[in-house]
Amino acid sequence: MQPYSLDLRTRVVVALDQPSSRQAAVAERFGVSVACIKKLLRHARETGSLAPKPASGGRARYLDTAAQAWLVAYVGQQADVTLAELNQAWQAQGGRPIGQTCLWRVLDEQELRRKKKYARPRA
Structure with a gap:
């Protein structure tokens, strides 16, 4: 599954900055879950960026x-x-x-x- 685009992430945060906006209403408007919005806000607070985390690369190979x-x-x-x-x-x-x-x-x-x-x- 691909991460949400930076454009969508930015629009969600801008919509949440509006006065009297609720997370549930913004989630419904943009078609994301409330949990996604909470994780996005926490990620922005911790890293200062809305960009998605880099891919982890998956499991390490069993054989070197x-x-x-x-x-x-x-x-x-x-x-x-x-x-x-x-x-x-x-x-x-x-x-x-x-x-x-x-x-x-x-x-x-x-x-x-x-x-x-x-x-x-x-x-």
Whole structure:
């Protein structure tokens, strides 16, 4: 979900500065919730700005770059390895247990496809 635009934030605060304005009426007028207005006012009071907070970036990666490089190199050496076999090899070399989806995402980002045999027409 995207943050509200700076223009909308400014219009809400200007509307709240009008005499005898109520938060509920301003919220209804601009199509936002009263909780949103309260958070906006608190954010403006704490930071002095109406600009939204920067994006946090999401969760950190489970595998660091060295681990990802090891996985890619291993698949480069043994191209026909399955995800289950790759997971076992990862754990055997001292890595912590990880899901196959995590492995698949690393290989997909490197464009290493799992299908090794091409489709052939039936006889």
